[in-house]
Amino acid sequence: xxxxxxxxxxxxxxxxxxxxxxxxxxxxxxxxxxxxxxxxxxxxxxxxxxxxxxxxxxxxxxxxxxxxx
Amino acid sequence: xxxxxxxxxxxxxxxxxxxxxxxxxxxxxxxxxxxxxxxxxxxxxxxxxxxxxxxxxxxxxxxxxxxxxxxxxxxxxxxxxxxxxxxxxxxxxxxxxxxxxxxxxxxxxxxxxxxxxxxxxxxxxxxxxxxxxxxxxxxxxxxxxxxxxxxxxxxxxxxxxxxxxxxxxxxxxxxxxxxxxxxxxxxxxxxxxxxxxxxxxxxxxxxxxxxxxxxxxxxxxxxxxxxxxxxxxxxxxxxxxxxxxxxxxxxxxxxxxxxxxxxxxxxxxxxxxxxxxxxxxxxxxxxxxxxxxxxxxxxxxxxxxxxxxxxxxxxxxxxxxxxxxxxxxxxxxxxxxxxxxx
Numbered sequence: 001x002x003x004x005x006x007x008x009x010x011x012x013x014x015x016x017x018x019x020x021x022x023x024x025x026x027x028x029x030x031x032x033x034x035x036x037x038x039x040x041x042x043x044x045x046x047x048x049x050x051x052x053x054x055x056x057x058x059x060x061x062x063x064x065x066x067x068x069x
Numbered sequence: 070x071x072x073x074x075x076x077x078x079x080x081x082x083x084x085x086x087x088x089x090x091x092x093x094x095x096x097x098x099x100x101x102x103x104x105x106x107x108x109x110x111x112x113x114x115x116x117x118x119x120x121x122x123x124x125x126x127x128x129x130x131x132x133x134x135x136x137x138x139x140x141x142x143x144x145x146x147x148x149x150x151x152x153x154x155x156x157x158x159x160x161x162x163x164x165x166x167x168x169x170x171x172x173x174x175x176x177x178x179x180x181x182x183x184x185x186x187x188x189x190x191x192x193x194x195x196x197x198x199x200x201x202x203x204x205x206x207x208x209x210x211x212x213x214x215x216x217x218x219x220x221x222x223x224x225x226x227x228x229x230x231x232x233x234x235x236x237x238x239x240x241x242x243x244x245x246x247x248x249x250x251x252x253x254x255x256x257x258x259x260x261x262x263x264x265x266x267x268x269x270x271x272x273x274x275x276x277x278x279x280x281x282x283x284x285x286x287x288x289x290x291x292x293x294x295x296x297x298x299x300x301x302x303x304x305x306x307x308x309x310x311x312x313x314x315x316x317x318x319x320x321x322x323x324x325x326x327x328x329x330x331x332x333x334x335x336x337x338x339x340x341x342x343x344x345x346x347x348x349x350x351x352x353x354x355x356x357x358x359x360x361x362x363x364x365x366x367x368x369x370x371x372x373x374x375x376x377x378x379x380x381x382x383x384x385x386x387x388x389x390x391x392x393x394x395x396x397x398x399x400x401x402x403x404x405x406x407x408x409x410x411x
Binding site: 017024025026027028031044045047048049052 | 239335336341369370372376377378379382
């Protein structure tokens with residue numbers, strides 16, 4: 001993610017998208033990365049910006065998905 | 070594959086482009102038909118590359134000497150299997166393998182590429198007669214964007230090199246480009262390019278619907294439709310006309326029938342910006358904005374753009390998902406890209 005965003009200027013709750021930091025290619029790559037890295041499939045109804053908008057949101061989302069696996 | 074159109078021709082060199090084997094010290098001679106074919110393809114906007122088992126520097130300087138090297142992007146000259154080179158070219162240009170033709174004189178190489186990349190069109194170079202007349206090599210229209218397509222890609226390659234050597238984040242890099250997006254109502258002169266976009270674009274395409282020149286001409290004349298064409302420029306030059314949006318307006322119900330963008334601009338954040346622009350336009354007209362999305366094996370990125378751009382699923386019609394924009398608040402447009410209404 002550091003390729004996209006300055007990691008040292010973002011805190012765990014900052015919204016990447018509201019800060020205008022990223023674009024849809026980033027979003028796609030983030031989604032693909034999570035699916036590959038954690039071996040999960042993200043359904044359409046989970047492709048909600050709320051699950052991906054901050055470091056904390058992504059961590060919680062992955063945690064919940066893995067718990068259900 | 071019926072109706073397929075080739076976007077890139079990948080040439081072998083020894084005994085295909087020239088007679089003789091360069092690495093065996095032959096005094097190789099350009100095959101007389103080859104330059105005309107290459108220039109013909111170039112003029113119609115079909116990209117070309119090279120995939121040859123040779124020493125890179127030696128082969129490239131030979132192509133230079135023959136006055137052909139300017140025609141090729143992403144040349145793959147090495148001792149690796151040719152299927153690797155062909156796959157690499159598809160990846161770097163960001164096109165599907167079924168849009169690639171591979172030309173070689175050796176059955177072994179044609180079979181190796183055909184085995185590893187079954188969707189690539191393999192052509193034996195023994196007989197090059199009629200090459201330019203093949204249906205696959207003839208786009209329906211030749212537009213301004215197609216005649217300069219190679220140059221547009223070569224500019225992108227230059228930008229990519231600048232980007233690779235840029236120290237900083239992608240976001241900071243985008244800020245250095247001084248990008249300008251021009252969104253205009255399509256006029257008749259844009260329609261060939263608009264049709265070409267509907268035919269050529271798969272990844273950044275919301276429905277996969279193909280619209281013909283004639284259909285688009287009807288739509289631009291209609292009161293209920295708005296056909297928008299999008300051009301992107303930056304300080305290094307133009308990317309050409311890279312996007313198309315088709316909106317049906319039924320009173321205050323606006324429906325985005327089709328949204329697509331050239332894959333050359335996939336890393337520029339343009340899709341989200343166009344969506345935000347359209348949502349804001351709907352809001353300022355007191356309209357609701359719906360969008361059609363038909364999932365394919367390649368366009369998931371569009372779905373994500375919609376969802377992350379504040380659209381929610383609102384229903385389904387057959388294969389088509391109807392999305393609805395949250396119009397309760399205006400979208401903030403990024404400050405690294407200027408928008409002009411043409």
